[in-house]
Amino acid sequence: MTATDAAAEAAAQADGAGAAIGPDRTVAVVGTGTMGQGIAQVALVAGHRVRLYDAVPGRAEKAAEAIGGRLDRLVQKGRLEAVARDAARERLLPAADLAELADSALVVEAVLERLDVKQELFTALEKTVAEDCLLATNTSSLSVTAIAGALRLPGRFVGLHFFNPAPLLPLVEVVSGFATDQAAATRAYATAKAWGKTPVRCSDTPGFIVNRVARPFYAEALRVYEERGADPATIDAVLRESGGFRMGPFELTDLIGQDVNEAVTRSVWESFFHDPKFMPSLAQRRLVESGRLGRKTGQGWFSYEEGAERPVPHTAPSAEAPEAITVRGDLGPAEELVELFEEAGIKVRRKRGGGYIGLPGGGRLCLADGETSCEFYEQEIVYFDLAFDYAKATRIAVSASATTSPESLQQAVGLFQAIGKQVSVIGDIPGMIVARTVAMLADVAADAVDRGVASAEDVDTAMRLGVNYPAGPLEWGAEVGFQWISDLLGSLHERYPTGRYAPALGTVRRGYEENGDIR
Template sequence: MTVTDAAGGPSGTDAIAPSRTVAVVGAGTMGQGIAQVALLAGHRVRLHDVAPGQAETGADAILSRLERLVEKGRLEEDARGAAALRLERTTEIAELADSALVIEAVVEDLAVKQQLFRALEEVVADDCLLATNTSSLSVTAIAGALRRPGRFVGLHFFNPAPLLPLVEVVSGFATAEDAAARAYETARAWGKTPVRCADTPGFIVNRIARPFYAEAFAVHEERGADPATIDAVLRECGGFRMGPFELTDLIGQDVNEAVTRSVWEAFFRSPKFSPSLAQRRLVESGRLGRKSAHGWYPYEDGAERPEPHTAPATEPPPHITVEGDLGPAQALVGLCREAGITVHEEDEDHGTRILLPSGGQLALADGQTSAEFRDVVYFDLALDYRTATRIALSASEVTGWETLRQSIGLFQALGKKVSVIGDVPGMIVARTVAMLVDAAADAVAKGAASPEDIDTAMRLGVNYPVGPVEWGHRLGRAWAHELLDELHARVPTGRYAPSLGLYRQSYVRMKGDQSS
């Protein structure tokens, strides 16, 4: 099936009524969070765990969190008391027999999950919806062990489940449409924002997000910039809430690398998802991030956080000449004039660039390198050039010092900090965004999810400033394709080859518009 049939949300299907019982199997952190969500939605919840005392411990943790909500004024005392009465603990599968929905949140092991759901099939009614919270295993493979796989669906909550709004509703190969629709409506009734997707590796978020980490690690491995500088550029120029190095330190390097490796293996080791050797070495050394007091950054007591590279102050050029339309960077024309820099504009057919008094030029990152041209400095893509507080520039050994100096001074005159990085094609933000746009286009083309659900998932699931589909539209239909084409010519491993989905969005549709 393709989930685009349900774009915008299913209709004609009811959520599971609050009067029905919901069971959660697995009383760990995720199980507790899901149980709390169902409990506050009005359901009787049975928290099940086979480990002695685990269900009791998990239930106590839920009740403690509800008490804290009361103390903070976010929950009425009467509501807390009623919820406490609806929460039950159990260690016996047979006690889940009257459940309308069972959500599993146990260890990420295919055989364990298959065995669990086979046992559940023996006790629950035929109309009971069965769901897995897996983030890395195939929903189709888990359901393959069942007699009635049509009622089986993925319900992937994000941690912490009570706080994060996103739920990925995953349809396996055999999932019936009415089962997926009911799961979707139930998640929505619980106050969540559900998105529909097919059972592909990584679902939406873990699939589309891979380039955000991979491109930063690649720039680091290519000696383009250090982690602190890359993080700062992606935050202060790209608009991302956290940089990939600090984010993976927070997640855990072992956890993040395991997800990357899982998606890579599931896509038959596609170069699009290749893991990072630098991250592998970090994991092998035991530097797992905050939890081990050292990852990309040190976290020991008294450790100083490395600062991003920032160029010293220099004078801006008195005037520039802009040839052609700067496309995504056109806002720089107005910003330069506001900063008192005289701007001459010329309508040229042979390219778009900023000419400097030195005789050199500035150009928006396009997948090429400064070493290929005489006296060129590249500047990185920004989410918004007016609000960006940092810009990355790249130059090579053949770039004139005066051209680099004037380039630094120009952006500093606009109120930006400047980080000069190595001569890497596509720089930092530009190549990352192009790869995210390509990943989204590929997922849409293959029926993994609708454009709307992809953008919703990436904004809510990983706090991207803009969904990759919308970002691609803002940049222009062919921008990402052209940049990746140039990158692919310089790194011909297949990693940067534009997907067929991106090609169709960029050129096929554009040619159709031109002919109409």
């Protein structure tokens, strides 16, 4: 938050405009699908009287019954007192007409993701509620500014983007449109916090924080697959077991729905005027066109039909580890490997310069740097991938070209197996899998911060809580080094000169700042 924002927030709180909406005030939820019901439950448990409205007759009543059933299950699990459940049920009031929402202090919309539908709804609401009522949309893909453009008082309009399931996931993106008043955004933020959520502030940008910054997690995996570097099961395994991600991108998009994930990617890409950094995948488009949408259709990247065998990642057979290696210079983000090799009984000689591991036969084992093994005609190169934590990682990916001798590749495989890692041998792909993914995540995150989308702290918080990343991308970028990220992306840019991998100016600047090279 800038000093100006902090001053505005302090002023708003001083006159009460930025205070959370009290539990004695009514909250209305319009739209009673999964998200609408979840948001209503959150407000209900926080102590509000909640009015449910849906344009389809009878749906609000059915939604109230479903919410009541979930409250019953909370009581059965010991997470809610029966007396609190009974009181909450009395405060849950289905509404047959928008006019019944007139006493609301906050209205949250969770209807169809169509701009005209939302604008029509809020135009009607504006004629119904008081002028101090906060209006909020749960949209994940539309512009908050555009929705508010139809309103007489757009200053009170904000985005409150909950994540599904809303009662369980803590993150809420509080989105300020172009015309949103600071006091309205502050009040929405304070209310989400009072409801037990972890709110983050962001400006109205395509994808907000999470759906903008997360695109490379899917895009880089798809690029590796399209270039025949590895199969989906292997890519997922490497990102889970080496990168520390909770799920791999192929299994995650199968869970989300290929059509949903592809639509978000396409929406962000189109909203950024076809910026190559957000380009969709032809492979995923073909999957959607084939009707293989993931778990909900029984087939996506993987099969979910009864009796279907789960594909297993490529894992190299056992290989003999070298007795001794030579570590030339500093291994950068992979420096902790040296201690692991020594603990495994491998003799390590240290020599100056180079930044690689020398293998007994003369081959070099190098951390992914955006180049490929086939580019080195007089030197055998085996690349290995980045890990979130090399000590805890259970799998490492390595790659080599056809010109690399089988002996050097086997020595590299055996070396990682000696420290307890499974090894996946993949194609000669520049930047490998984890390294290029982390570099792109950090780059897109840095660019978002520098463009005023959100603070670095809020970006990292959003990515940890919204999509369960092992670390925030900016925190991760600082850990591996933005100079390393800038160099890796620069190398990728040379090999893919489309602009997709050109490092953002903020990434380059952070690299210089790390080295104190600012004139």
